Amino acid sequence: MGVRGLDHYNLRAPRELLERIRDWYRDAIGLEVGERPPFRFQGYWLYAGGRPILHLSEAGAGEAHPVPGSGTFDHVAFACRGIAAMRARLDALGVPYRVADVPLTGVRQIFMHDPAGNGVELNFVARDED
Secondary structure: OEEEEOEEEEEOOOOOHHHHHHHHHHHHHEEEEEEEOOOOOOOEEEEEEEHHHHHHEEOOOOEEEEOOOOOOOOEEEEEEOOOHHHHHHHHHHHOOOOEEEOOOOOEEEEEEEEEOOEEEEEHHHHHHHO
């Protein structure tokens, strides 16, 4: 028994914002919208490497969520390849981001925020930069 890894994470928002979030993770980050079970509520599953890693769910009437950064959640991080292509994609879309290097590890990171204000980190191993 024990945790084997992270399966997915879920973001909830009103439908209009939910669709903007879906489009952003698809267009800016490169996740793919894919199959989702027929739940009673609107939503999307976004995939990476054939796995549904981001679930998007429509918030119910009157449902409120704290403003990102007001709780303990800071960001989600994705393992990525091709930092040059990712930077070109983000630049073309006008997505603001910052780049940082992790000391001693050879990891280069890109930090940004999705349309709901959630932090997103992309990690690239230096040898996979292109």
